[in-house]
Amino acid sequence: MNNRLKVLRAERSWSQADLAERLEVSRQSVNAIETGRYDPSLPLAFRIADVFDMAIEEIFLRD
Amino acid sequence: MNNRLKVLRAERSWSQADLAERLEVSRQSVNAIETGRYDPSLPLAFRIADVFDMAIEEIFLRD
DNA sequence: ACATTATGTCTATGACGCTTGACATGAGGG
């Protein structure tokens, strides 16, 4: 499960900590998701989609 | 995180076991998700969307 | 009435998601 988090974040000039705060998760979680160590839960995927105002399918890609 | 699995499945006259087989998960997982005991992982949510040929956002609803 | 299928639920086990706290490295600004 690949994702475009790093790019989307960079486009907005947000640090991982900035994004973590908006998502109400830890900075380590954002980092782990970006670096592909694990996928977010479905509820967190929805919050990510909300923050970027995009569909989940536009952010997370089937491998 | 509410979902429309039970309805979508009924529309197709699939049993929980039928759906489980298509998703390659256990029947207990399908049941647990339908009865709201837990949310699927993001990869499983994608497979569910694929099986029903719908967007994740059309199947799973922000509470 | 009997057999089969469908659904809900329980237990126990293992893997994954997320946390806090910590530490290392690299980049940039004073």
Next chain:
DNA sequence: CCCTCATGTCAAGCGTCATAGACATAATGT
């Protein structure tokens, strides 16, 4: 040269996702 910020990563702990196997009950078919 320091100081700060950004990123990556580790460990330990807790709750969630998913499994297999079992059992109870309801619904369907013959």
